[in-house]
Amino acid sequence: MSNEFLTKGVNIAKLPSDYGSTGFKMFKGSTLNNVEIAYETWGELSINKDNVILLFTGLSPSSHAASSDINQDEGWWEYMIGPNKPIDTKKYFIVCINSLGSCFGSTSPASLNKTTNKVYGLSFPELSIEDIAKAGHDTLLTLGIDHVHTVIGPSMGGMTALAYALLYPKSLSNLIVISAAARALPFxxxxxxxxxxxxxxxxxxxxxxxxxxxxxxxxxxxxxxxxxxxxxxxxxxxxxxxxxxxxxxxxxxxxxxxxxxxxxxxxxxxxxxxxxxxxxxxxLSRAMDLFDVAEHGGTVNAGLAKIHTKKNLIVGVKSDILFPIDQQTELFEGFMKAKKNVQFEKLDSIQGHDSFLVDESNFSRVMYKFFKD
Amino acid sequence: MSNEFLTKGVNIAKLPSDYGSTGFKMFKGSTLNNVEIAYETWGELSINKDNVILLFTGLSPSSHAASSDINQDEGWWEYMIGPNKPIDTKKYFIVCINSLGSCFGSTSPASLNKTTNKVYGLSFPELSIEDIAKAGHDTLLTLGIDHVHTVIGPSMGGMTALAYALLYPKSLSNLIVISAAARALPFxxxxxxxxxxxxxxxxxxxxxxxxxxxxxxxxxxxxxxxxxxxxxxxxxxxxxxxxxxxxxxxxxxxxxxxxxxxxxxxxxxxxxxxxxxxxxxxxLSRAMDLFDVAEHGGTVNAGLAKIHTKKNLIVGVKSDILFPIDQQTELFEGFMKAKKNVQFEKLDSIQGHDSFLVDESNFSRVMYKFFKD
Structure with missing residues (x-):
């Protein structure tokens, strides 16, 4: 594993955790060996393991979503995670996953392939958003966690959260998708x-x-x-x-x-x-282009209908040009059509796609509301 | 002059036409010698020279706006210019200018500097939109034309048309600014x-x-x-x-x-x-960034108030992200504030900034209306 980008204090899960498996099966058919996933946690796991929040990230952040005793550097969602913050570390055990394929400690094209003793580079197999979701799932298995209270993801993380809910419909109760889409559009x-x-x-x-x-x-x-x-x-x-x-x-x-x-x-x-x-x-960029909820059922709506969460929250920002608000509307309407319990927050933040990182007041309000309801 | 990009049948005006001047004075103070401007014309100049339409182009087109007997290739605004078309060659004498600094026959960074016998390259002086307007004006002088019925410009050409109206307020009757702006904004x-x-x-x-x-x-x-x-x-x-x-x-x-x-x-x-x-x-790209109507009066509105046209038309497209509709609204409101006769056409074309090139029906309608009124 390449350590040059590694952040302090991350944990490393060795995958696959499922007994008998000899490698990590990728969504497109390849097998990846010696997969390691970097992750960080905040809060305490409850005795019956029912307070887990699984957080997937956008393309560029590491698993360091918030500061901790081990790593006091400010995280990329510092305002969101902590005691009495919208994602409350007094109540929840939060696990943030460094995506498979990302360079912050997880196995990626920048890692050493132990079989060849060379950095993978382009010999790394084609990566799918589904693989990132599976790596998150398998990481939780190494912690003995097979059910998640809420899966959350902004941007690419929102696509990953959707993939997670599609691949493991029985392993999560709630879903929060922020400034993401069922699939990428031409622009x-x-x-x-x-x-x-x-x-x-x-x-x-x-x-x-x-x-x-x-x-x-x-x-x-x-x-x-x-x-x-x-x-x-x-x-x-x-x-x-x-x-x-x-x-x-x-x-x-x-x-x-x-x-x-x-x-x-x-x-x-x-x-x-x-x-x-x-x-x-x-x-990672290519994986986002290729992801399509419609691959999990024929159409986007058929895919969304397969998700069996109790409560869903879709958040979008009107000034977003990368994942325009129409795409969050599509997700909301798909859940509605499938008669799912879904809330839609269409925010007036002016910071575009990145609003979730900077518009603290709007995003805090929405998240407080979700976890209070 | 470099001829590699030259289109067939263009005319070349040698500037400056004003007697006694030894070179073309640039807006930022430099002098350019041996300036030549390529242009094309359609229709007939009336005896009292009162039917001239001056057309400035966007960044990339040549002066070949429409086909002609000399050059039968389709022009970039073919649907707009011709007999009985919105800009009617039966009524008007249309002159389309290849911008100073552009490579389609006019003096530009790609031209040979006759003093050094080398291609200008980066030794070409800083170019302003005002210089392009002046080169158009001086080209008309070589034709004995000192007054224009209507100056028209889309995109960069719209900025050039504004510059023309600011520099030569008495030499034009009407102004049409399409998908342009008083100045560039950060995006x-x-x-x-x-x-x-x-x-x-x-x-x-x-x-x-x-x-x-x-x-x-x-x-x-x-x-x-x-x-x-x-x-x-x-x-x-x-x-x-x-x-x-x-x-x-x-x-x-x-x-x-x-x-x-x-x-x-x-x-x-x-x-x-x-x-x-x-x-x-x-x-040309840099000239667009630097152009600012506010340089002609202190503020955009003060600049627009200096324009003395009888009739003005501002056209914008709601799906334009390069020159968003707010910027055409700003122009319209500036003219209104200065109590000018101004029409504003806010179009629903879906093709964004390039709509004027492709949304024939909407743009034809608007232009027919202007020239009929």
Whole structure:
């Protein structure tokens, strides 16, 4: 396993946990050996193990969703998880999974293949969202947990939560899907396709065979900029940046940064590139394009009808251009059609797809309400 | 002048036409010598020269807006211009200008600098939208025309039309601004900034010093893909492509094209790359970021108040993400505030920013109405 991106204090589950199995069966048919999944937990598991919340992440975060005694760094959902917070660590045992295929401790294209003693790179088998869900499920089995109070996921994590409910309908009571979709649509596919092409166009990508010292960082930077543009919303940037200029700089060359918004994108993409493995990015990105609830029943509605949760919550944001509100409406209507107990929160947050990370007040309210009801 | 991109049958105006001037004064202070502007005309100039329609283009089209006896190829606005068409060649003398800085015959970064006998490249001075407007104005002067019935422009051409009305308030009667804006906002700036970075990141760009044989075509392709994504609208693609797959191909490699929308983007960007000069793209793109009506009066409204046209038409499309409808509303309200005669057409076209090129029925109707009123 590659440790360069590993966050402090994660636990590692060795999969498969099911006796007799010799490897982790992937959704598309391949077998992956020596699978390890990084995860973090908060709160205490109750004696009858009925207070588990399983959290899947978006494409880029690690399992470090919140700070803990072991790792006091702020997590990506710090405002959401903790004592008396919306996901209350006094009541629940929260497990956050680092996705199979992601570079923060779980087996991924950046891991060493113990059979060949080489980093997987593009020899890693095709990854599906269903595989990420299965890896989460099997991780819980290593903890002796076979039933979950609530599965939660934002963005790619919302797709993973849906996959979990489709694959293991009897193993969860409640489902929360945030800013996600039953499947990707062409605009989103085109954004992700271009992001992958930006990475693959960097000569240093070298068909996936790069070293840590010569990784395709410029391709990653360009892909991240495009990502940031799709994660936020035009009106938020208008409020934040408008046409503000960066300070004049005599050494500035033609086409250098001129506007604050360019500066912001540059700064934030620079930060990201050394924190994420390029091949992992490609695999996870492609998995999102390929995921389709309709593969689990013929149509999206038939798929959703197979989910047997007691209570479902769909959350969407009107300013989201990556997973537009129509897609959360589709999920809501699919659950309604199947006569499921479902709530739909259509939020006015202005921060686009990323709202769940930053619009603390709206998202806290919605989550408090769900867990109080 | 570089002729590789030249379209058939264009006319070339040699600027400046004003006696005594030794060069073309740029808006930011530089002087450009030996300026030539390519243009095409349709219809007949009336004896008292009162039937001139001046058309400015978007970033990428040439002056070939419609077919003619000299060049029978279909033009980029073929449905709009011709006998009995919305812009009626039986009534009007239409002049379409190839923008200063564009590679279709006008002086640009791709032209030979006759002083140095080298292609300008990045030694071309900073280009402003105002320079493109001035070049159009001076081109008309070479034809003995000092007053225009109507100035029309879509997209970048709409910004140029605004610049024209600001620089030469007494030389036009009517103004039509289509899918444009008083100034670029951060989301649009970020798209264009990333497009430029994609070109500049191609090693073949070589700081702007490339030959025709080794131009940064991959960078151009990537920039064009991002352009296409911003020119159309998510819902149109949903209708056209949804999740349609390309036929299976055994030689397909990991991350190759899988969806029809990827195929469409690839095909359309491949077509474009050899048709446009990369440095010209950079200059025109940057000029759009920098344009701001507020530079002509302190605020956008003060700028618009300086325009002295008899009749103005603002057209916008609700599905446009590059120049969102709010920006055409801003123009309309600015004209209203200044008590100008202004009409606003807010169209339901589903094709996003590019609607003016393809939504023939809506745009024909609006233009017929304007010229009939």
């Amino acid at each position: 989103t596919i085109s954004i992700r396709s271009l992001q992958r092409e930006l990475i693959r166009s960097d000569p240093l990508w070298n068909q996936g065979d790069y070293s840590k010292q010569s990784a395709p960082l410029n391709g990653m930077k360009l892909a991240r900029k495009l990502g940031l543009m799709s994660y936020r919303a035009a009106n938020e940037w208008r409020e934040r940046f408008n046409r503000a200029r960066v300070p004049k700089n005599e050494t500035k060359k033609m086409f250098d940064i001129e506007f604050e918004v360019e500066n912001y994108l540059n700064h934030n993409s620079e930060k990201f590139v050394s924190m994420f493995d390029p091949n992992c990015y490609l695999y | 649009t700036i970020s798209i264009r900034s990333l497009q430029r970075e994609l070109i500049r990141s191609d090693p073949l760009w070589n700081q702007g010093d490339y030959s025709k044989q080794s131009a940064p075509l991959n960078g151009m392709k990537l920039a064009r893909k991002l352009g296409l994504m911003s020119y159309r609208a998510a819902n149109e693609w949903r209708e056209r492509f949804n999740r349609a797959r390309v036929p299976k191909n055994e030689t397909k490699k990991m991350f190759d094209i899988e969806f029809e929308v990827e195929n469409y983007l690839n095909h359309n960007s491949e077509k474009f790359v050899s048709m446009f000069d990369p440095n010209c793209y950079l200059y």
